[in-house]
Every structure is written in structure tokens, then in C-alpha cells.
Amino acid sequence: MRAEIIAIGTELTSGQKLDTNSAWLSRRLQEFGIQPCWHTTLPDELETIVAALEVARQRAEVVVITGGLGPTLDDLTREALARLAGVELILHEPSLRHIEELFARRGRPMPERNRLQAMIPRGAEVIPNPIGTAPGIWISVLRKPCDCPPEVSPLSLGLAKPRTLIIALPGVPSELQAMWQEEVAPRLRKLGPAPIVIRERVLHCFGLGESAIEAKLGDLTRRGRNPEVGITASDAVISLRLVAQAPCEAEALALLDADEATIRQTLGDLVFGAGDEDLQHAVARLLEQTGQSLATAESVTGGLIASRLTQVPGISRFYRGGIVAYQTPTKAHVLGVPVRLLEQQGAVSAPVAEAMAQHARQLFQADLALSTTGVAGPDLDERGHPVGLVYIGLAWSGGVRSWEVRWFGNRLEIQSRAARSALNELRLHLLRHLPAPAGTQR
Amino acid sequence: MRAEIIAIGTELTSGQKLDTNSAWLSRRLQEFGIQPCWHTTLPDELETIVAALEVARQRAEVVVITGGLGPTLDDLTREALARLAGVELILHEPSLRHIEELFARRGRPMPERNRLQAMIPRGAEVIPNPIGTAPGIWISVLRKPCDCPPEVSPLSLGLAKPRTLIIALPGVPSELQAMWQEEVAPRLRKLGPAPIVIRERVLHCFGLGESAIEAKLGDLTRRGRNPEVGITASDAVISLRLVAQAPCEAEALALLDADEATIRQTLGDLVFGAGDEDLQHAVARLLEQTGQSLATAESVTGGLIASRLTQVPGISRFYRGGIVAYQTPTKAHVLGVPVRLLEQQGAVSAPVAEAMAQHARQLFQADLALSTTGVAGPDLDERGHPVGLVYIGLAWSGGVRSWEVRWFGNRLEIQSRAARSALNELRLHLLRHLPAPAGTQR
Numbered sequence: 001m002r003a004e005i006i007a008i009g010t011e012l013t014s015g016q017k018l019d020t021n022s023a024w025l026s027r028r029l030q031e032f033g034i035q036p037c038w039h040t041t042l043p044d045e046l047e048t049i050v051a052a053l054e055v056a057r058q059r060a061e062v063v064v065i066t067g068g069l070g071p072t073l074d075d076l077t078r079e080a081l082a083r084l085a086g087v088e089l090i091l092h093e094p095s096l097r098h099i100e101e102l103f104a105r106r107g108r109p110m111p112e113r114n115r116l117q118a119m120i121p122r123g124a125e126v127i128p129n130p131i132g133t134a135p136g137i138w139i140s141v142l143r144k145p146c147d148c149p150p151e152v153s154p155l156s157l158g159l160a161k162p163r164t165l166i167i168a169l170p171g172v173p174s175e176l177q178a179m180w181q182e183e184v185a186p187r188l189r190k191l192g193p194a195p196i197v198i199r200e201r202v203l204h205c206f207g208l209g210e211s212a213i214e215a216k217l218g219d220l221t222r223r224g225r226n227p228e229v230g231i232t233a234s235d236a237v238i239s240l241r242l243v244a245q246a247p248c249e250a251e252a253l254a255l256l257d258a259d260e261a262t263i264r265q266t267l268g269d270l271v272f273g274a275g276d277e278d279l280q281h282a283v284a285r286l287l288e289q290t291g292q293s294l295a296t297a298e299s300v301t302g303g304l305i306a307s308r309l310t311q312v313p314g315i316s317r318f319y320r321g322g323i324v325a326y327q328t329p330t331k332a333h334v335l336g337v338p339v340r341l342l343e344q345q346g347a348v349s350a351p352v353a354e355a356m357a358q359h360a361r362q363l364f365q366a367d368l369a370l371s372t373t374g375v376a377g378p379d380l381d382e383r384g385h386p387v388g389l390v391y392i393g394l395a396w397s398g399g400v401r402s403w404e405v406r407w408f409g410n411r412l413e414i415q416s417r418a419a420r421s422a423l424n425e426l427r428l429h430l431l432r433h434l435p436a437p438a439g440t441q442r
Numbered sequence: 443m444r445a446e447i448i449a450i451g452t453e454l455t456s457g458q459k460l461d462t463n464s465a466w467l468s469r470r471l472q473e474f475g476i477q478p479c480w481h482t483t484l485p486d487e488l489e490t491i492v493a494a495l496e497v498a499r500q501r502a503e504v505v506v507i508t509g510g511l512g513p514t515l516d517d518l519t520r521e522a523l524a525r526l527a528g529v530e531l532i533l534h535e536p537s538l539r540h541i542e543e544l545f546a547r548r549g550r551p552m553p554e555r556n557r558l559q560a561m562i563p564r565g566a567e568v569i570p571n572p573i574g575t576a577p578g579i580w581i582s583v584l585r586k587p588c589d590c591p592p593e594v595s596p597l598s599l600g601l602a603k604p605r606t607l608i609i610a611l612p613g614v615p616s617e618l619q620a621m622w623q624e625e626v627a628p629r630l631r632k633l634g635p636a637p638i639v640i641r642e643r644v645l646h647c648f649g650l651g652e653s654a655i656e657a658k659l660g661d662l663t664r665r666g667r668n669p670e671v672g673i674t675a676s677d678a679v680i681s682l683r684l685v686a687q688a689p690c691e692a693e694a695l696a697l698l699d700a701d702e703a704t705i706r707q708t709l710g711d712l713v714f715g716a717g718d719e720d721l722q723h724a725v726a727r728l729l730e731q732t733g734q735s736l737a738t739a740e741s742v743t744g745g746l747i748a749s750r751l752t753q754v755p756g757i758s759r760f761y762r763g764g765i766v767a768y769q770t771p772t773k774a775h776v777l778g779v780p781v782r783l784l785e786q787q788g789a790v791s792a793p794v795a796e797a798m799a800q801h802a803r804q805l806f807q808a809d810l811a812l813s814t815t816g817v818a819g820p821d822l823d824e825r826g827h828p829v830g831l832v833y834i835g836l837a838w839s840g841g842v843r844s845w846e847v848r849w850f851g852n853r854l855e856i857q858s859r860a861a862r863s864a865l866n867e868l869r870l871h872l873l874r875h876l877p878a879p880a881g882t883q884r
Contacts, residue, residue: 011674013478015468016644016683018460022483026457036455037490039483041464044672048479055497072673073663084795106848113655131851172675174852211469230458241458296766302752303745306766311854313820321772321820323765324748330763334805363776378755412753 004060008068044074067171082121116407200250280422286430287318295364296322300374353393446502450510486516509613511576641694721865728872729760738764738805742816796837
């Protein structure tokens with residue numbers, strides 16, 4: 001079964017905004033053995049959208065639309081679907097009540113315009129939106145246009161005339177994803193098992209470049225292998241995407257398990273996580289495992305380490321808090337780093353990174369403290385240190401140490417990669433100091 | 443003139459890799475008054491590519507293809523173009539010599555396979571590639587398929603039969619971009635000044651929803667108006683994209699200036715910035731204007747406000763630093779919020795937000811201090827406060843105040859929107875306390 005994904009929005013065709021929904025939807029469709037063959041991006045123009053839907057309904061068996069379901073005049077997906085199906089738009093009362101309730105909960109009156117979001121093509125089903133105001137639309141239309149009225153039916157299978165299933169979802173990624181997982185995936189599952197099961201797994205590494213990791217993996221990355229292993233780099237994280245094809249889920253998962261084991265053995269502690277995990281999740285897991293508390297003292301990363309750590313639910317059990325010591329006087333006044341040390345060594349130095357970590361550990365009464373100081377750019381610091389030079393400090397009950405790292409890129413990239421480096425050094429430290437598993441000592 | 447951009451590669455349709463070329467090409471085409479109306483992404487399948495090119499040649503006047511020009515078996519753009527034009531592929535000797543030279547320079551023999559990259563459809567022109575092996579292809583085909591041989595001609599203008607210009611470039615972004623700037627842009631420029639100049643401007647607002655802002659703008663957002671004003675929402679920021687069409691640049695800019703003035707007058711201080719600016723840039727500008735220093739004390743936003751502020755180059759002149767007081771004891775110990783207040787009011791309360799701001803202001807000896815406390819979820823806090831409830835505190839020389847806000851979304855969305863709300867309250871405070879412009883007082 002072949003699918004087309006249609007993203008709607010002039011902000012996309014004009015290049016103002018990057019479409020990430022289509023790639024996400026492609027990966028989800030493959031989980032059902034549905035092959036995404038076309039991504040189409042369209043402007044907010046009714047005629048253009050209807051014409052592209054005409055093409056899509058004839059070449060694809062499943063069409064997933066994202067965007068154009070908002071309350072404004074340039075949100076045209078509802079109307080385009082009604083035109084395609086040759087039916088009128090009707091008011092869906094439960095959706096209207098849901099929208100009114102959302103506004104009531106926020107203590108605001110519903111603008112009259114939002115009423116539009118409760119309009120759906122006659123004969124379509126509504127896909128409830130648990131997060132936002134825009135409901136989705138599930139409609140099946142004839143493969144070839146004709147005068148017959150549309151029927152609501154899950155898929156073309158078993159019907160006299162071939163039909164195309166169209167699923168329209170909002171463009172807001174969080175709403176799209178929630179609606180897919182909670183509403184669309186269960187409906188697709190009901191249509192029966194897929195002929196080929198495709199399952200994927202993503203492993204993340206930090207500490208080596210893309211080509212060095214590829215070289216270590218050898219034959220695993222050969223094209224056409226099953227699972228196929230793809231490598232991508234994003235903000236210094238190297239991700240391995242394993243895609244397995246098999247007649248059933250158990251077999252696909254077994255293939256993934258075998259490859260994951262090989263990769264973990266080959267790459268060792270370069271691998272820090274899987275799926276949606278980032279370095280802060282690996283750190284949080286290790287803090288939980290060892291029962292230790294953490295504080296931070298950030299200069300060059302300006303709160304980014306704290307911000308990433310506090311993305312992890314429940315982190316308040318381990319993360320005490322931190323200081324953003326952005327100005328040099330703050331490092332002395334608030335954090336207590338000796339003024340003489342700052343003057344002698346300069347704020348960007350290994351001894352200052354270590355002192356920042358030690359003082360943060362005391363101030364927050366934490367088991368561990370992580371610090372950063374460096375030059376994010378665009379200009380050199382007053383002592384002529386180069387942009388991208390970063391010192392990381394770590395203090396723990398057994399002592400203190402520091403690392404010098406050097407990153408390239410713009411200001412935001414240097415801050416982000418410095419934060420990742422710091423979290424990674426903390427992760428490796430925690431791994432080295434893990435208590436031996438019970439039963440391994442005699 | 444309308445354009446279609448076609449990106450070719452199964453790694454794109456499968457969702458393994460994100461297509462960034464299409465957005466880049468869209469922005470470049472608009473510089474020539476060419477309106478990108480369709481982005482199409484296709485797998486490495488000959489039949490699918492030829493069929494999509496058939497659709498494209500009939501609906502667009504310019505088609506830009508990216509990808510599928512490599513030396514491997516799944517690189518099919520050359521063959522698809524030959525089929526579309528109804529001609530054979532012929533060897534382009536200068537391209538072959540260029541490829542052989544590139545390999546010689548790297549001290550490697552040219553694999554026989556790379557010979558394929560020097561094959562082009564008969565009648566096409568070659569677009570030299572200054573960086574890599576794959577030359578591009580410039581070919582014009584009849585709008586409607588027929589038996590006539592293809593002609594190489596710049597554009598359809600002035601020709602008896604309408605033709606579509608097709609430009610095929612490699613998928614590697616650095617090669618694509620170099621070839622566009624060095625080869626394609628000069629050729630397009632030679633076709634004469636664009637009949638219509640398209641210029642855009644983006645304004646950002648915070649503090650009202652998408653539909654409420656549209657309602658305030660009234661007729662400005664009418665479809666087909668010039669400039670056209672589009673509205674998009676992203677993480678609680680509402681962006682207005684103005685696109686003006688005019689016979690020359692000066693006229694397009696004058697249209698944009700006029701609309702920008704109207705929008706700023708209508709929306710007042712809801713508008714905080716333009717282009718790539720976010721709220722922290724507006725805050726940084728106002729701190730510079732008023733010569734004031736700032737500190738932060740963050741609980742629910744966990745360092746996100748600090749992190750966003752420190753994205754702004756040169757912010758260290760105004761931003762002293764901050765405390766991430768994530769655990770309740772930290773608010774007392776490090777920040778100095780009275781334990782009694784925390785116990786009586788709970789950590790998530792207006793009085794605690796105000797005390798956090800006051801203590802941060804003292805601790806950092808800053809003119810202003812901004813604080814947040816709230817519930818990011820996924821669970822209620824211990825006092826049963828709902829997820830998304832946030833208190834913002836602001837202390838300045840004249841006093842202290844707080845705001846209660848309520849956001850919906852997941853943990854990351856609540857943190858991000860709470861950080862934006864706090865930065866926005868600070869921005870509005872700074873605007874209210876701006877010194878009167880010189881000369882307005884007598």
C-alpha cells in the first residue's frame with residue numbers, strides 16, 4: 001500500500017519554515033507496512049490544494065494531510081476536502097463543544113471564528129484532538145472522481161470500487177503526534193496485520209565523529225542489509241537508525257535486538273541512549289541508580305545544562321539547582337570563586353572551572369557539581385582566548401577535575417555542544433563510579 | 443511565474459533524512475520573482491519520478507530538481523529527464539574530463555560507475571559543479587507532452603509553444619548552493635529583470651492567540667491582498683508574514699513599510715520583534731536602552747530563561763546571572779526565601795515568586811530580577827496545583843509584582859511558554875518605564 005503525505009502552509013512552500021511532520025509521518029506509516037512514496041507541500045491556496053488532492057487520490061491509497069485546520073481564513077483543508085468529495089461542510093456539535101470547553105478552561109470567550117474548526121465534510125469522521133482546538137478528519141473517497149456520494153469506510157480493501165483513505169491532522173507537531181498515537185494508529189491497527197512488518201530503533205552516541213563511528217561498525221552499515229543501519233549526525237550526537245523488515249513483529253524485534261547487542265558491544269560507552277533520549281536522560285538514570293544529588297555552575301552554557309536537566313520529569317529528586325554565573329563578578333560574589341584566582345588565571349581556565357564546581361557543590365550541598373566556562377563568541381574573550389574554547393569542571397566527594405574541549409560553530413552551536421560535552425563527562429564519571437552489581441564481589 | 447521543487451531520494455520519503463534543500467531553494471526562487479508553489483519529494487523509483495515530472499511540467503513554469511545525480515544505481519534523475527523529454531542520454535565529454543580530474547586530484551582512479559554522471563539528455567545544457575562530481579542539467583521541455591524534439595531555450599517567454607524550464611542540481615547542500623549562486627542565479631539574471639519582485643517581512647507578537655490577532659487586523663489578512671499577510675503560531679509566538687509583490691524593489695519595500703506601520707499601530711506592544719528575533723532579543727535591546735542590569739531566579743523554567751538570554755551576543759553587559767532553584771530547599775538555602783513563607787504559601791505561589799525575584803535582585807546586585815515558579819508536570823505538585831500553573835515575579839527599584847499564568851501542553855511546552863511569558867512581562871515592564879524621549883518634556 002502506497003501513501004502520500006501532504007503538508008499545507010505557505011510558510012512551508014516559501015521556505016520560511018521547515019516541514020518536519022512529513023518525515024515523522026513517514027516513519028509512522030512504515031510501522032503499518034504502508035510505504036510513503038510522495039511528500040507534497042502546498043501553499044494556502046484552495047485551487048492548488050484541491051488539484052493536488054486530485055492527483056494524490058489517484059496515485060496513493062492512503063493520503064495523510066498535515067496543516068490547514070486552524071481557525072483563520074488561510075486554513076483551507078476542510079474546504080478542500082469537501083470540494084474533493086463533492087459534499088458540503090457541516091457542523092460537528094461534539095467538536096464545537098470541545099473547542100468551547102478549551103476556551104472556557106482558559107477563562108477566555110471563544111472567538112466566533114473558531115466555530116469554523118468544528119466544520120467537517122458531510123460523511124467524514126472526526127479524529128478528536130486531545131490537546132488543541134482543531135479536530136482531525138478521516139474520510140474515504142473514490143479513487144477516480146465521480147458523482148457518487150462519499151462513504152465512510154476504513155480502507156478500500158474489500159470494496160467494489162477502489163477508494164482512497166484521507167486522514168487530515170493539524171500542523172502543530174505535538175497535536176499531530178498525540179492524535180496519531182491515540183487515535184489514528186489504533187484505527188489503522190484494526191484494519192488487520194500488515195503484510196510486512198517494519199520496525200525501527202535508534203541508538204545515540206557521543207564522543208566520536210560520524211565517519212569514525214561508521215568505520216568501527218564495518219559491515220553493519222552496508223546498504224541493503226536487514227536491518228539497514230543509517231548514520232546521521234545532529235549537534236554532535238551521532239545517531240544510528242536500525243530498520244528491520246520481517247514477516248512478523250517478533251522476528252523484526254529479534255533482528256533489532258541482535259544488531260543492538262553487536263553495536264553496544266562494538267561502541268561501548270559511546271552509546272548513551274535510545275529513542276527520544278538525550279544525554280540528560282542518561283545522566284538522570286545514573287543519578288537515580290547511584291542515589292546522588294547534583295548541582296550546576298554555568299558560565300558559557302548560560303543555563304542550558306540546567307534547562308536540559310529540568311526537561312526530565314522527576315529530576316527534582318536529584319537535581320538541587322544551579323547558578324548561572326554569566327558575569328565574572330558573579331563568579332566571585334554569588335558563587336564564591338576567589339577573586340585572586342579569577343585575576344590570575346582568567347575566568348576561562350581549568351582552575352576556575354574546578355573552583356566553580358567545588359563552590360557549587362558546597363553552596364547547594366550536593367554530592368556532585370558540574371561547571372562550564374568558555375568563549376561562545378562571536379568575539380574572543382578579553383584575554384584573547386579563541387571562540388569555542390570550553391573548560392568543564394566536575395567536583396565530587398573524592399575530588400575535582402577538569403577537561404578542556406574545543407568546539408566549532410556559531411554561538412548557539414558552541415553553547416549546545418559544550419552543554420552536551422559537560423553532561424557526557426558527568427555520565428562517564430558516573431559510569432566509572434557505579435557500585436559493582438550485587439553478587440559480583442566475593 | 444510558478445515553480446515546483448522536486449527532491450529525490452528514498453531516504454527523504456522514508457523519513458530517515460530531513461529535506462532542507464527545498465526550503466532553501468524556495469527562498470532563492472523568490473529573489474527572482476518566481477513563486478514556489480509545490481514541494482514534491484519522491485523515492486528513487488524511475489516510474490514514480492517520470493510520472494511526477496509529467497504533473498510538474500504541466501502545472502509549473504519552472505521545475506527545480508535536487509538529488510538523484512550521484513553515480514549509483516539508485517540515482518535516476520538523468521534517465522527520468524531523458525524519458526520526459528523523449529530523448530536519449532549522451533556523453534558530455536567536458537563533464538567526463540572534469541570528473542576524471544577530480545579523482546586524479548584525490549589520487550584515486552575513477553570508478554567506471556562515475557562515467558554515468560557525465561551522461562545528459564540530448565539537447566540539455568550542463569550546469570558545471572565547482573565542488574563535486576555531479577554536473578547539473580538545464581533543459582526546457584514543452585508544457586504539454588508531444589512528439590516534437592526538445593529545444594534548449596531559456597524560458598517559455600516569447601516562444602510559440604509554452605515550455606517549462608527544468609533545472610536539476612545535486613542533493614548535497616554545499617554543492618547545490620554553490621552551483622545555484624555561481625551558475626543558476628547568473629543565468630536567471632540574464633533572462634532580464636524579474637517582471638515582479640517579491641519581498642517579505644516577518645513580525646512577531648506575543649500575548650494573544652492567533653485568531654484574536656487576526657480579528658484585530660481585520661481586512662489586512664484578506665486573501666489576495668498585496669502585501670499578503672499570513673499568520674502562523676509557534677510555541678505561543680504569533681508570527682505575521684508580509685509578502686509584497688511589485689514591479690521593483692523600492693515599491694515592494696514601500697508596501698511592506700506601510701503595512702508594518704499599520705500593524706504596529708494596530709497591535710501596539712503585542713509586536714515584539716521581526717525576522718529572526720525572539721523575546722530575549724527584545725529584552726536585551728530594552729536593557730541596553732535603559733542601561734539596567736538583570737538577574738533571574740528560576741524554578742519551573744529550570745534555566746531556560748537564562749539560557750535564552752545568553753543566546754544573545756553581548757548580553758553579559760546586562761545579564762548578571764541567575765539561580766536555578768529547582769528543589770524547594772534551594773529556594774531557602776541558596777536564594778534566601780524565608781522557610782516560613784515557603785511552608786505557609788507553598789513553593790508555587792505569587793508571594794514566593796515575588797520573594798524569589800527580590801532575593802535574586804539583592805544576591806546579584808541587579809537593577810531588575812525575574813522569577814518563575816510553577817508546575818511543569820507531568821504530575822500535580824504536592825499541594826495539588828494543576829499542571830501548567832505558573833507564577834512570574836519581577837522585582838525592580840520601585841517594588842515587586844507578580845503574574846499568574848496558565849499554560850497547556852506537555853512538560854517542555856509549558857516550560858518554554860512560561861519562559862516566554864516571563865520574558866514578555868519583563869519586556870512590557872521595561873516599555874512602561876522607558877525614559878521619555880529627549881525633547882518631549884518641557
